[in-house]
Amino acid sequence: MRTLITGGAGFIGSHLCDYFIEKGHEVLCIDNLLTGSPDNISHLIGNNRFRFIKHNVSDYIYVDGRIDNVLHFASPASPFDYLNYPIQTLKVGSLGTLNSLGLAKAKGARFLLASTSETYGDPQVHPQREDYWGHVNPVGPRGVYDEAKRFAEAMTMAYHRYHNMDTKIVRIFNTYGPKMRIKDGRALPNFMCQAIRGEDITVYGNGSQTRSFCFISDLVEGIYRLLISGENNPVNIGNPEEITILQLAEMILSLTNSKSKIVFKELPVDDPKVRQPDISKAMSLLHWEPRVSRDIGLQKTLKYFQDTLNKNK
Ligand code: NAD
């Protein structure tokens, strides 16, 4: 099998590169390093089943030879990143998805789109099931990401229906683990690094908003099962254990034995108040559910941030 992963030098993409290499695939990783890092894939350089191509997938993608699977993961993903790169985010969600679908069509490959729980926006249905159409502000600052992904889903379904392509859509909920960028601005890396350094823990709003955090190895397994399944409609992959952001901050404080104080900052515009996946579809169709407990996942991630911060000292 030859598997192409766009965004393969990012957090999730680099874990996917490892996973497919371990499965015996040849892996082509395409990334323009906008928010990713060569450090995430440096251990794979020299492996003759791995190739890195530095390229912006919003421009035409040319790859020689056979391709069996195209996994489209390229896109800024943290709110901090997509607010910094609004146009690139819209382009990679639209043009990047079009080019990735076009490549998959030309090669007769399976296609998998990395979509997001953000397609549900600030949801009025809780927990979120795949048949909920969402509540997104198209002209708010987060719209650049949410609408690009909604467009990407529509484009993927059009290629499936019109060109009869085998396409998959995974709606990924908040995922965490080693290789997250220290400064990607998301709650989990912020809180862990702030706690380790003894800095104030910045909770936005009053911290009552909820999220449901999935450990990276669980997500990757779910993505693989969806890829090889017969399902073409969107499937939620995430961990349904929901917590408030204030609880997350407190949990990280106690895990790190840190003397940091929690401080409250302004809540970003259109920040979703609740988020929790209904994973009954993944459970019945893919026989998938998360296995890594929050305690274990947080400990592994903390070790990664401690090691990374020590190296950067
Ligand atoms: P990330 O920023 O770590 O990785 C994204 C990668 O895409 C980076 O390596 C970046 O350099 C690359 N990239 C961006 N624009 C590109 C372009 N035009 N051409 C080529 N490469 C480009 O983010 P991540 O957390 O690994 O997210 C990966 C994918 O999963 C994204 O599509 C994101 O929307 C989706 N997702 C992630 C989460 C999460 O919790 N991490 C949740 C929902 C969806």
Ligand code: UDP
């Ligand atoms: N958040 C926070 N402090 C931070 C970073 C984020 O309180 O330093 C909040 C953010 O406003 C949101 C939640 O934590 O309510 C999760 O944010 P994140 O950026 O991790 O992901 P999102 O789910 O918003 O995409």
